[in-house]
Amino acid sequence: MMVLVLSGFDPSGGAGMLQDVKILSALGIRAHGVISALTVQNEEKVFSVSFRDWEEMKREIEVLTPPRVIKVGLARPEVVKNLREMFPDSTIVWNVVLESSSGFRFQDLGEVREFTSYADYVVLNNEEAKRVGEHENFIVTGGHEKDDRIRVRYRELVIEISRVPGEFHGTGCAFSSAIAGFLALNYPVEEAIRAAMELLRKILERSSSVVETEKLLRDWHKYDVLNTLDEILPEFLEIGPLTVPEVGQNVSYALPWAQSEYEVGKFPGRIRLKEGKAVAVSCASFRDRSHTARMTITMMRFYPYMRCTVNVRYRKEYVERARKKGLKVYHYDRSKEPEEIREKEGQSMVWMIERAISELKSPPDLIYNEGWWGKEAMIRVFGRNPKEVLEKIKLMLKE
Numbered sequence: 001m002m003v004l005v006l007s008g009f010d011p012s013g014g015a016g017m018l019q020d021v022k023i024l025s026a027l028g029i030r031a032h033g034v035i036s037a038l039t040v041q042n043e044e045k046v047f048s049v050s051f052r053d054w055e056e057m058k059r060e061i062e063v064l065t066p067p068r069v070i071k072v073g074l075a076r077p078e079v080v081k082n083l084r085e086m087f088p089d090s091t092i093v094w095n096v097v098l099e100s101s102s103g104f105r106f107q108d109l110g111e112v113r114e115f116t117s118y119a120d121y122v123v124l125n126n127e128e129a130k131r132v133g134e135h136e137n138f139i140v141t142g143g144h145e146k147d148d149r150i151r152v153r154y155r156e157l158v159i160e161i162s163r164v165p166g167e168f169h170g171t172g173c174a175f176s177s178a179i180a181g182f183l184a185l186n187y188p189v190e191e192a193i194r195a196a197m198e199l200l201r202k203i204l205e206r207s208s209s210v211v212e213t214e215k216l217l218r219d220w221h222k223y224d225v226l227n228t229l230d231e232i233l234p235e236f237l238e239i240g241p242l243t244v245p246e247v248g249q250n251v252s253y254a255l256p257w258a259q260s261e262y263e264v265g266k267f268p269g270r271i272r273l274k275e276g277k278a279v280a281v282s283c284a285s286f287r288d289r290s291h292t293a294r295m296t297i298t299m300m301r302f303y304p305y306m307r308c309t310v311n312v313r314y315r316k317e318y319v320e321r322a323r324k325k326g327l328k329v330y331h332y333d334r335s336k337e338p339e340e341i342r343e344k345e346g347q348s349m350v351w352m353i354e355r356a357i358s359e360l361k362s363p364p365d366l367i368y369n370e371g372w373w374g375k376e377a378m379i380r381v382f383g384r385n386p387k388e389v390l391e392k393i394k395l396m397l398k399e
């Protein structure tokens with residue numbers, strides 16, 4: 001699936017081509033990109049714009065696959081007519097940008113008026129629509145009205161959604177690219193508008209002053225973490241009778257950027273033994289806290305790629321086999337724990353990992369401790385991901 005994009009280059013990534021590509025990527029659509037203007041700007045202000053020459057752009061377009069859908073952003077208005085002549089049957093979405101949200105004048109009103117009829121859909125905000133003069137192919141956005149609703153008008157259709165508090169640079173570009181993307185996915189235009197509004201809202205809920213589509217894209221990892229945990233669970237359950245400790249077991253797997261336990265996937269309620277069989281109380285989730293999640297977060301402070309921790313019941317022979325097979329083993333002697341650490345719930349594990357790392361000067365494969373004052377003896381196994389940790393555990397189980 002592809003959409004041809006002709007738009008300006010906003011080096012700050014909030015609007016223009018960099019934003020168009022992110023939005024289309026969020027829909028799994030490849031953008032063929034031809035830059036139609038260069039700008040000097042940052043998130044706050046536009047300083048200058050220079051439009052590219054059509055002949056140059058034409059040469060780049062001619063060698064690409066003919067597009068079904070084209071999105072035009074900041075470009076000389078006659079570009080829309082030229083594209084119509086090149087691709088009479090393509091759907092052209094043109095996001096008119098008379099001025100930037102910071103007030104920089106981009107395009108001449110008269111020129112825009114002359115070329116709007118060459119596009120299938122012209123996206124602009126209501127201030128721009130008033131100045132250009134209504135046309136039946138206009139998709140008119142609310143612009144920067146102050147009420148708590150966002151409304152978009154297309155012919156007789158008016159769609160309203162709740163406004164995300166705040167002002168965001170790049171919404172016009174993002175919105176029009178989302179419409180182009182949904183049109184490429186064969187949505188009828190009314191549905192494309194509705195879906196684009198919904199997508200923008202989801203993105204703006206994660207954004208501060210710029211449309212931060214990258215935050216939506218990275219959230220794919222949440223699916224990957226939970227899917228990985230649910231997929232590998234049966235293998236942990238299979239060896240559970242040999243590995244699950246009295247207190248229960250958890251497999252914690254963190255998001256690449258995790259800094260809190262709620263950014264670590266785990267099995268709330270843990271994996272437990274019931275009549276000799278290992279069962280997980282619930283499927284993988286980011287909710288709840290867990291000891292192994294806390295250990296993963298601590299480990300990641302030193303080695304961010306070590307995203308997985310699993311606790312295993314202590315057996316002397318497990319530790320001996322691990323050593324014999326070359327795993328990096330650290331013995332944590334709880335009797336050496338300072339009083340103030342022992343008293344604070346959850347602090348001893350953090351202290352334990354910090355001690356191990358300061359001694360080994362590299363990530364331990366496992367840390368073990370004997371039982372202490374009602375605390376069960378335990379082995380914690382660390383790795384990049386659950387598969388790697390499972391392999392280390394299997395090494396401990398085998399002669």
Ligand SMILES: Nc1ncnc2c1ncn2[C@@H]1O[C@H](COP(=O)(O)OP(=O)(O)OP(=O)(O)O)[C@@H](O)[C@H]1O
Binds near residue numbers: 100125165167170204
């Ligand atoms: N605060 C918001 N909450 C939810 N959606 C928003 C918000 N701001 C913009 N949008 C979405 O983006 C679309 C376009 O926004 P807007 O009306 O600001 O266009 P614009 O003025 O051309 O944008 P730009 O800031 O790029 O000039 C809206 O129709 C809406 O779907």
Ligand SMILES: Cc1ncc(COP(=O)(O)O)c(N)n1
Binds near residue numbers: 010015039
């Ligand atoms: C390359 C380019 N295209 C469009 C806009 C308008 O975006 P905004 O109205 O949010 O400034 C921009 N600033 N830069």
